[in-house]
Amino acid sequence: MTPDEARQELLRLRSSIDNLDAALVHLLAERFKCTEQVGRLKANAGMPPADPAREAVQIARLRALSETSGLDPHFAEKFLNVIIAEVIQNHRQFLDE
Numbered sequence: 001m002t003p004d005e006a007r008q009e010l011l012r013l014r015s016s017i018d019n020l021d022a023a024l025v026h027l028l029a030e031r032f033k034c035t036e037q038v039g040r041l042k043a044n045a046g047m048p049p050a051d052p053a054r055e056a057v058q059i060a061r062l063r064a065l066s067e068t069s070g071l072d073p074h075f076a077e078k079f080l081n082v083i084i085a086e087v088i089q090n091h092r093q094f095l096d097e
């Protein structure tokens with residue numbers, strides 16, 4: 001591959017990365033819209049913000065999905081934990097409203 005071909009290929013790959021990053025942002029935005037409703041529902045119903053049993057099911061499911069799709073299951077678990085930690089923090093704020 002010539003240096004020019006390599007640059008072209010890099011641009012092509014980066015264009016796909018940009019599309020995928022946009023899709024991730026849209027997916028995350030939808031997820032947080034949904035969890036906002038869950039947080040308000042839980043606060044109104046007197047339910048605790050965190051549900052460790054539900055999280056264990058989600059993590060097991062995502063780890064299995066990761067294994068079949070070629071994603072590192074450890075990374076998938078870490079990623080979900082970061083998202084859930086943010087969601088729980090958001091849920092806690094609804095308790096003060």
Ligand SMILES: O=C(O)C(=O)C[C@]1(C(=O)O)C=C[C@@H](O)C=C1
Nearest residue numbers: 035038050051052054055084087
């Ligand atoms: O399903 C719930 O009960 C939620 O509050 C949502 C969610 C999630 O982000 O998936 C967040 C916190 C809980 O500990 C479990 C799951």
